[in-house]
Amino acid sequence: MKVLVATEKPFAKIAVDGIRKEIETAGFELVLLEKYTNKSQLLDAVKDADAIIIRSDVIDAEVLSVAQKLKIVVRAGAGYDNVDLDSATAHNVCVMNTPGQNSNAVAELALGMMVYAVRNFYNGTSGTELMGKKLGIHAYGNVGRNVARLAKGFGMDIYAYDAFCPQEVMKQDGIKVCSSVQELYETCNIVSLHIPATAETKNSIDYALLKNMPKGSLLVNTARKEVINEAELLKLMEERSDFKYLTDIMPARHADFIGKYAERYFSTPKKMGAQTAEANINAGIAAAQQIVGFLKDGCDKFRVNK
Numbered sequence: 001m002k003v004l005v006a007t008e009k010p011f012a013k014i015a016v017d018g019i020r021k022e023i024e025t026a027g028f029e030l031v032l033l034e035k036y037t038n039k040s041q042l043l044d045a046v047k048d049a050d051a052i053i054i055r056s057d058v059i060d061a062e063v064l065s066v067a068q069k070l071k072i073v074v075r076a077g078a079g080y081d082n083v084d085l086d087s088a089t090a091h092n093v094c095v096m097n098t099p100g101q102n103s104n105a106v107a108e109l110a111l112g113m114m115v116y117a118v119r120n121f122y123n124g125t126s127g128t129e130l131m132g133k134k135l136g137i138h139a140y141g142n143v144g145r146n147v148a149r150l151a152k153g154f155g156m157d158i159y160a161y162d163a164f165c166p167q168e169v170m171k172q173d174g175i176k177v178c179s180s181v182q183e184l185y186e187t188c189n190i191v192s193l194h195i196p197a198t199a200e201t202k203n204s205i206d207y208a209l210l211k212n213m214p215k216g217s218l219l220v221n222t223a224r225k226e227v228i229n230e231a232e233l234l235k236l237m238e239e240r241s242d243f244k245y246l247t248d249i250m251p252a253r254h255a256d257f258i259g260k261y262a263e264r265y266f267s268t269p270k271k272m273g274a275q276t277a278e279a280n281i282n283a284g285i286a287a288a289q290q291i292v293g294f295l296k297d298g299c300d301k302f303r304v305n306k
């Protein structure tokens with residue numbers, strides 16, 4: 001069995017070594033296609049692959065149609081919108097992601113952004129502390145839970161809202177549960193966003209929701225830019241000079257935000273939440289382990305297509 005690692009942006013060497021160990025210990029062959037510059041190289045490499053590990057690499061209908069032996073694609077990471085799921089299903093190919101492997105990295109960035117914001121972007125003026133502040137965690141999934149764990153260390157008063165996570169799970173972690181998204185935003189000084197981009201959540205962080213946040217509020221977004229209604233957030237920031245927005249996903253209207261609100265708006269130049277050596281290694285090795293589990297035992301725990 002051939003396992004192809006197809007990465008336009010390669011894994012670190014230590015991650016590749018870990019992947020190789022998992023694959024070869026299972027008796028499979030590892031093939032590397034790194035830093036490819038042309039889709040034809042990918043099309044060529046997938047022809048005899050039984051499994052593929054990718055990062056942000058695009059697996060579309062054309063790739064799937066030439067990968068005649070392919071049984072599984074694993075996206076080493078959380079998001080998998082770079083894989084054509086319908087086409088994979090039509091070709092009887094299992095698609096998985098590696099949830100949770102980069103959650104601590106993203107959570108650390110979220111807390112770092114909070115400190116940066118409450119200390120006024122380290123501009124030499126006196127700021128505030130996180131201790132005792134009400135933190136609202138919007139979605140208590142893998143990243144949200146890690147944010148809660150870290151925020152406890154800062155002594156924050158932690159609230160959460162999740163549309164699907166059972167309340168008992170949050171309560172067991174010592175989190176105060178909000179029964180609606182409105183309640184979360186009305187209650188908390190700081191809200192950290194951890195919702196996925198779905199039909200329901202897209203554009204859902206809007207003026208009506210944000211306007212009720214207490215004075216001196218901060219919104220931190222390490223989730224997705226699509227969940228923000230940018231026009232309405234701009235309107236809110238125009239009306240409320242006490243409101244700060246920090247994001248790891250540059251808004252489409254970045255120029256408007258930075259042009260008008262540079263002292264209370266910040267965006268990373270490119271998405272950095274999962275950009276740590278540890279997350280990179282963890283996700284790569286988890287992808288290899290999931291492939292071995294699937295090919296040897298049929299385990300499809302992290303399957304994302306039907």
Ligand code: NAD
Nearest residue numbers: 078139140141142143162163164194195196222223273274
């Ligand atoms: P996850 O799937 O583990 O958790 C998502 C949570 O959202 C789940 O608990 C789910 O119940 C909840 N949810 C879904 N729809 C909801 C809704 N309408 N209202 C409230 N809650 C809802 O995902 P995760 O790994 O924690 O990732 C969270 C977000 O972070 C995603 O948007 C993901 O794309 C993003 N992310 C960003 C980076 C980065 O580099 N910045 C890296 C990884 C993940």
